[in-house]
Amino acid sequence: MSLKLKITLWVSAGLMLILFFSFTFVYYMFIRVTTKGELDLLKEKAQTLLLKDLPNHPEYWQDNSQMDELLIPQEVLRYIAPDSKVIHEIYSDTKLLRYAGGYVNKETVTLKTDTDGIFIFIRMPVYKEGHQVATLEIGRSLRRLGEYSNMLISILLLTSTGALILALVGGYFYTNVLFRPLQQLVSTMQNIEKSGSFRHIDLPAKRPNDELTMLGATFNRMIDRLKDMFQKQEQFLADASHELRTPLTIIESYASLLRRWALQDDKLREEALEAIISESAQLKQLTQNLLSLTDTERENCEQGLSFDLLPIARNTAAALQMTSGREIRVACPADLNELAMTGDPYKIKQLLVIFIDNALKYSQEQVELTIRLMENQWVEIKVIDHGIGIAENELPHLFDRFYRTDKARNRKQGGVGLGLAIAQHIVQKHGGHVELQSRLGEGTTAIIQLPKTCQ
Structure with a gap:
């Protein structure tokens, strides 16, 4: 797997992870804020009913005209005895009857989630002369909220899918642009390896101030330095060969002369030996200087x-x-x-x-x-x-x-x-x-x- 594809996949995976947590938070806050508003309305309604002194007015439940004015669609009102038996009940949505009522001694809020939607219940104790005698329960079906939440989930899923596709496509093209200098670098290095010649990476006239451009510029400077060092090395070898050849040629010439003619001629023999000794000393000094120069370059x-x-x-x-x-x-x-x-x-x-x-x-x-x-x-x-x-x-x-x-x-x-x-x-x-x-x-x-x- 290429580095370009790896980066594309990792960026896409990171984006999806961010979207998942973001959309989860959005969905949670949407449900929380909406249900909180509905619960506040139910609390206000329960407080209003408690002010009607329900224990002393059982006729309210028998004559529903006074209770119906507070009952809206998709609601249920229950009056529950201490033995959890429902004494009075009026409703406008039969789906709420699936959830049994309960006797509580303090204010309680219950949230139910089903395939039909979201259901909320609030229960408050009813007091008579300072003693609790019953529990008032109000339930409401948030069918619309369930529909909206399902719609929100669909929208978030579609958005995530679209974002993933865009991230993959955009990431692929972006990494193509991003890795172009690296591809040029690899191509240039391969050409150098095959041909043995030094080459530069083509850089744009208006160079962006980024790391990849800096990498290309650094590579070009390195190539210039290597080329210069290579040329100096070639020149050094040529000059060293020339300097070594001169004393060796002189020594060889005088040695041949000494062997052929100078054995009987003292003056010629002395001249040949002097030249050989002089050139040998020159050769020794040159060798020592070359070794010294090499040691100097290596030492720090x-x-x-x-x-x-x-x-x-x-x-x-x-x-x-x-x-x-x-x-x-x-x-x-x-x-x-x-x-x-x-x-x-x-x-x-x-x-x-x-x-x-x-x-x-x-x-x-x-x-x-x-x-x-x-x-x-x-x-x-x-x-x-x-x-x-x-x-x-x-x-x-x-x-x-x-x-x-x-x-x-x-x-x-x-x-x-x-x-x-x-x-x-x-x-x-x-x-x-x-x-x-x-x-x-x-x-x-x-x-x-x-x-x-x-x-």
Whole structure:
């Protein structure tokens, strides 16, 4: 059974349940209000008869002229002794005689329902000199009310049947309209599964603000993201294959050269071995960067460690200064003696190494590393160099994998174009953002902003 049919049946069943209770309440209130009005009239009539002092005037029953004026069609009047024997009785409807009278010592109301209609009886005690001597009973046949109640039941049944038919038909067409976006979603997903291509759901130009439209829009955004990720993956594989092929080709060429010609030529042999060692190191660095990039994408910062950023920054700068022989100046506010953060201290150190190493590669002057605590409790790190700079049109692509502004120069310096991509992932996993500002011939500034608490 389809979900559309299930919803139609459940809505129809719910509607019928509501109608059943509603119509039952209407019928009950109709009978109650009508019978109450009739009972009030009978009570008034009984009070009027009791004022006639019936125990002292038995002639009223013998001469019916005075009682007949109070007797209307479909009524019965009874005067009942304490032994429940009917002493006097006048009537205008023989159907009421089927119900025997009874002696009571207090006001009593009785409602009888039969196939002929509804019958009501009211009984009141009759007193003489403060003692009860009889019971006055007045009964009335509510034949019209029975007819009206049967008519009301028929109307309610017809209304229920019509409402059920309308609910089934209307519910079917309504669920068709309601489930149209879902049907499009299913159809689109099936086409994607068969063809392997990414497709969108067609959404109306004037989108209603409902959940199904939001579902379609979310699906389209998801498809865009998957398509973008798929394209990036293809590009990544192509770039990685290209980067791996280059050092492997060089190693293979020099190995062949070494085997054929360099065994007797010391200079050629030294050149071949140097090239093989250099390209092997390049290949090793590329492999390590690829693994590091994969690990960075998988890791998260849910279980961040608490650490002090300042010692990590100073130690990293000191180590790079020693290996490069270049000056790296670390600057922070004088009143900032400690900068506690949560996150991955190893990744933060790797982040600093990437940006400081790039600054050392592309500048000859000192490199500046500044750290400060912002007003919004974020940490700002700047790595500033005064080197060759980067063209403005290349800035948006610097964080792309394998992107290099000058491939020949970068290859000579050992870069593979993955450092900034790794750095960006580290920043994103810590809930921060990174930006590069640069001008040709003036240098480059890397601005990193991280929350104190890893998000």
